[in-house]
Amino acid sequence: MYTDKSRRKFLGNAALIGITSTMLKANSSGEAFAQNKPPQVALSAKSTEQAAQGKRAGFAIHGGAGTILKSNMTPELEREYRAKLTEALMKGYGVLSANGGSLDAIEAAIRIMEDSPLFNAGKGAVFTSDGTNELDASIMDGRTLKAGAVASLKHIKNPISLARLVMEKSPHVMLVSDGAESFAKQQGIELVAPEYFYTEKRFKELQRIKEREKQQSDAPKKTSSRATTTDAQTSAQVFFDEEKHGTVGAVALDLAGNLAAGTSTGGVPNKRFGRVGDSPIIGAGTYANNQTCAVSATGDGEYFIRSVVAHDISALMEYRGLSVKEAAQIVIDKVGKLGGTGGLIAIDRAGNITQPFNTAGMYRGYINARGEPIVEIYKN
Amino acid sequence: MYTDKSRRKFLGNAALIGITSTMLKANSSGEAFAQNKPPQVALSAKSTEQAAQGKRAGFAIHGGAGTILKSNMTPELEREYRAKLTEALMKGYGVLSANGGSLDAIEAAIRIMEDSPLFNAGKGAVFTSDGTNELDASIMDGRTLKAGAVASLKHIKNPISLARLVMEKSPHVMLVSDGAESFAKQQGIELVAPEYFYTEKRFKELQRIKEREKQQSDAPKKTSSRATTTDAQTSAQVFFDEEKHGTVGAVALDLAGNLAAGTSTGGVPNKRFGRVGDSPIIGAGTYANNQTCAVSATGDGEYFIRSVVAHDISALMEYRGLSVKEAAQIVIDKVGKLGGTGGLIAIDRAGNITQPFNTAGMYRGYINARGEPIVEIYKN
Numbered sequence: 001m002y003t004d005k006s007r008r009k010f011l012g013n014a015a016l017i018g019i020t021s022t023m024l025k026a027n028s029s030g031e032a033f034a035q036n037k038p039p040q041v042a043l044s045a046k047s048t049e050q051a052a053q054g055k056r057a058g059f060a061i062h063g064g065a066g067t068i069l070k071s072n073m074t075p076e077l078e079r080e081y082r083a084k085l086t087e088a089l090m091k092g093y094g095v096l097s098a099n100g101g102s103l104d105a106i107e108a109a110i111r112i113m114e115d116s117p118l119f120n121a122g123k124g125a126v127f128t129s130d131g132t133n134e135l136d137a138s139i140m141d142g143r144t145l146k147a148g149a150v151a152s153l154k155h156i157k158n159p160i161s162l163a164r165l166v167m168e169k170s171p172h173v174m175l176v177s178d179g180a181e182s183f184a185k186q187q188g189i190e191l192v193a194p195e196y197f198y199t200e201k202r203f204k205e206l207q208r209i210k211e212r213e214k215q216q217s218d219a220p221k222k223t224s225s226r227a228t229t230t231d232a233q234t235s236a237q238v239f240f241d242e243e244k245h246g247t248v249g250a251v252a253l254d255l256a257g258n259l260a261a262g263t264s265t266g267g268v269p270n271k272r273f274g275r276v277g278d279s280p281i282i283g284a285g286t287y288a289n290n291q292t293c294a295v296s297a298t299g300d301g302e303y304f305i306r307s308v309v310a311h312d313i314s315a316l317m318e319y320r321g322l323s324v325k326e327a328a329q330i331v332i333d334k335v336g337k338l339g340g341t342g343g344l345i346a347i348d349r350a351g352n353i354t355q356p357f358n359t360a361g362m363y364r365g366y367i368n369a370r371g372e373p374i375v376e377i378y379k380n
Numbered sequence: 381m382y383t384d385k386s387r388r389k390f391l392g393n394a395a396l397i398g399i400t401s402t403m404l405k406a407n408s409s410g411e412a413f414a415q416n417k418p419p420q421v422a423l424s425a426k427s428t429e430q431a432a433q434g435k436r437a438g439f440a441i442h443g444g445a446g447t448i449l450k451s452n453m454t455p456e457l458e459r460e461y462r463a464k465l466t467e468a469l470m471k472g473y474g475v476l477s478a479n480g481g482s483l484d485a486i487e488a489a490i491r492i493m494e495d496s497p498l499f500n501a502g503k504g505a506v507f508t509s510d511g512t513n514e515l516d517a518s519i520m521d522g523r524t525l526k527a528g529a530v531a532s533l534k535h536i537k538n539p540i541s542l543a544r545l546v547m548e549k550s551p552h553v554m555l556v557s558d559g560a561e562s563f564a565k566q567q568g569i570e571l572v573a574p575e576y577f578y579t580e581k582r583f584k585e586l587q588r589i590k591e592r593e594k595q596q597s598d599a600p601k602k603t604s605s606r607a608t609t610t611d612a613q614t615s616a617q618v619f620f621d622e623e624k625h626g627t628v629g630a631v632a633l634d635l636a637g638n639l640a641a642g643t644s645t646g647g648v649p650n651k652r653f654g655r656v657g658d659s660p661i662i663g664a665g666t667y668a669n670n671q672t673c674a675v676s677a678t679g680d681g682e683y684f685i686r687s688v689v690a691h692d693i694s695a696l697m698e699y700r701g702l703s704v705k706e707a708a709q710i711v712i713d714k715v716g717k718l719g720g721t722g723g724l725i726a727i728d729r730a731g732n733i734t735q736p737f738n739t740a741g742m743y744r745g746y747i748n749a750r751g752e753p754i755v756e757i758y759k760n
Contacts (some may be wrong), residue, residue: 145686147720151656152556172655173682176532177557179654274559276531283663283688302553306525308663308691315695338525378620 006010008043011165013272016048054229054317055369057096057353058253059224060366061088064298065118066245067115068308068361072377081118081363082375088096088112089365089373090248097371102260102294103141103164110137110160110264113248117199119363120246122158125266133197135266136280137163138174142288144261149280155191160264163280173282177274197322202269210271245359247279249286249296249346259349261286261294277301283311290349298362299335299342313346324348325356348371382506396684396740397715403679411689427662437476438731441468443499446625447724448741450758455559461498461743462755465646467490470746472630473647477751479568481578482632482640483521483544490517490540490644493628495581499743500626503537505577505646507586513577516644517543518658522639529554529660536563540644542569543660553662558652568632576680582649589650593633629676631727639673641666641690657681663691670729678742679715679722687715693726704728705736712736 010360042188050297063085070078070379092109096102114122125133138149148167151174156162175183227268234320238338254260263286278285279300285301287310288294295310309331316327328346335342336358345358345364353366355376437493443465450458472489476482494502497572507512517539518529528547531554536542546555555563564571627645634640643666645659658665660680665681667690675690689711696707708726715722716738723737725744733746735756745755 041754121728140686147686152559170653171682173685174656174661176654176656179532179652183653237554272559273550273552274556274564276554276556281554281661282685283661283691286534287688302551305553305662308667308688311663311688313690315692315699318581319695343520 017378022284023300025116036179056253056351057093057105057255058347058353058367059096059105059250060252060299060345060347060353060355061085061091061092061113061248061250061346061364062115062343063248063298063363064246064357065341065357065359066360067359067362068377073377074277075195078377080350081377083117083374084113084116084239085363085365086373087366089375092252093367093371093373094099094359096252096254097337100254101256102254103139104260104263105252105254106139106250106260107160107164107188109378110248110262111249113156114160114264119248120202120266121248121264121271122198122266123197124202124246126142126202126246128209128267129270129272130201131206132194133266134271134274135197135264136276137262138280138282138286139163139167139262140260140269140282140286140288140291140294141167142261142290142294145289147282147286148174149282149286150180151280152177152274153180154182154194156184157190157196159194160262161261161263162187163264165189166363172211173352174277174372176279181380189256193287199265205269213270245298247277248284249298249345251294251296251345251353253347253351255334257290257349259290259294259309259347261288261296263296263298265298272282276316278309278329283308285310287311287314289318293346294347295328295344295346297344299359302340303335304342307331307338307340309335309344313344317348321338324352325354328354328356332358393402402673416760421684432502435635436633436731437473437485437635438631438727438733438747439469439473439476439485439632440632440725440727440733440735440751441465441472441487441628441630441744442495442562442676442678442723442725442735443743444491445721445737447739447740447744448665448687448757453757458757461757463741464493464496464498465745465755466753469747471599472632472749473747473753476632476634479635481636482638483519483642484632484644485632485634486519486630487540487544489630490628490642491538494540494644496540497581499628500582500646501644502646503577503629504579504582504626506626506649509586509590509650509652511583512574513646514651514654515539515577515644516656517642517644518660518662518666519547519642520640520662520666520668520674521547522616522670522674523639525669527553527662527666529662529666530556531656531660532557532654533560533564533573537565537570537572537576540642542567543642543644549668552710555662577646577655585649586725588740593650595605604683604686616686626743627657627665627676627678627723629659629678631668631676631733633674633727633731637670637729639668639670639674641668641676643676643678645678658684658689662690665690667691668692669694669698673707673726673728675708675724675726677724678723679724679737680720683715683718683720684722686759687711687718689715689719689724693724697728704732705734708736712738738757 088109092105095105117124135153136151142148148163249263292314343362411699468489473487515533516531520527530545553750629643643659664685672694723742
């Protein structure tokens, strides 16, 4: 898909722009609107020509929304997040700048986040109640409306790549559990031992959640209809909220005008019963349609499924003529009214990007009109 | 949910109306428009009062769409289908007439079809390539937008009831595979041995499909880019088309004005790799929203997922102001343009019902404005 040489170039760019990104700011509402300017990074002859014709690439990613507060973050950890988000952004945008397809850009960027322990996807996936890891992902091609989705994977290093293989190499859209892994073996995709997904941080998180559950079940039951919330409970809730999100995703517009979206997750920590959230559900966590937009969501999966979030944004654009920014905000507000928290990234076919969320923060980034990566974490 | 006495009454009604239903016809396009008349069957005092206030119940079911041709059907088998569809219709409508909730009506009717070997759901589920049965189902409450979905079940007699338990007794929307069955055990739902799902008809069907696959792979490869279709291939395709659909579903409007939808399936015969279709996907195979409509779909699951069929109908009604009939037809036409075949049933909050399909037939039924069950199989 890309050469070692190009890989080095993008890593070099990422390092360079990791500095500039801290100096550049998006507008105060967190939305970035690509303008009709060629991107800054070097373009191939063909893509330069396309850019000159008014065509441009657009790219945005997220690394999960939740109770992400500056007060809980060390400068070191924040630097790590910013660097990894920048790397993923530049990787995907590099693919697009070299006239690559939107699906290639999505896959390349998400693989970087999946391979990092920082995010709740791939390597950094949270633990289930049983101490295992179960991963979900999906991808959709806005040109063909083809889609691939996988759920309840236990041995797949890069679920986003398996989702793409399901889309491209099978007649199916969704494969789950052991069956999906049999397909993965048939396709020769990289499988890993369950231990690959062990990270101390996530394992300790599971222990803390279980300890808290135990304390709560041991505590004498309150008889009042409305239990008083203690400081400890609040703090525990904040911790849980912070940890439960962390899904990663990407949306892309390539120089040929094709949209694509992808999402990958480890789900919620301490999950049981083969729970599947919105990430592998086409129309909920992921949707792409060249007529409207590409969307990847992150948050309380149950509320995002019930709200059919990603498709609802597309429908508001197609049937009501709303902008991607207006449509995305309406849908996030709807999710909030139902009681769900989270966020999403969306891009339309003109390259306009929006990244709304109703949580304290969302790890996110996009490429601005000058071809520069803008990485943000907190509310502006 | 209902007493033995009421059960006998509905079965009696079903037997009675099984005769009249053959005399009553829907309009030529297959749509039924409920009018503002009280249903014919006996109503409780409360529901009679509600009916007098202009409130009425609405109910429709399907038993799968596909290449269902009168020429391939025996009069005996057709009678069996009509009788079972009538029984399911009257069961669900009986719940509604007795002022029961739309979710109760959905569950009761779908359980009857799941317990019948005639449909590809529950007892009559098709076999996977491995000779097992994997069942999926989902249910959605239009009042709360709560939903429950289960996939890849191997030991659950009535997947629709497990989907409902997921919705009502868990914080989750979707549970899959072994985890979903652990939840089922915890909830005390009826589990059955895999042998329960053995039906000779479905097992022979699997053998025929495998035999055909073998013949096709043994046949010398054609070198022309477009292989000539032989009569045998056509006939095999018709057979496969006929057998691959058979999902069941129901949509309901209760006297309190609440919509609900549910869908249950065994998927496609000879399926592999833990394939999941649209039936358990909220927004694709099932969707309900009191603001718009309730929908249950059946057909080529992959195309229905990619088209986010059920939610798209709701969106066209909400954002474009279309009628349920117009919206459903547009969406079925979109699926057809992508290359997918199938059908769906939908009901709006005024009780208008539509049942479009782009296949030769669809097992379907609804309760007309006089409270009578109308059962149909072929195109009108």
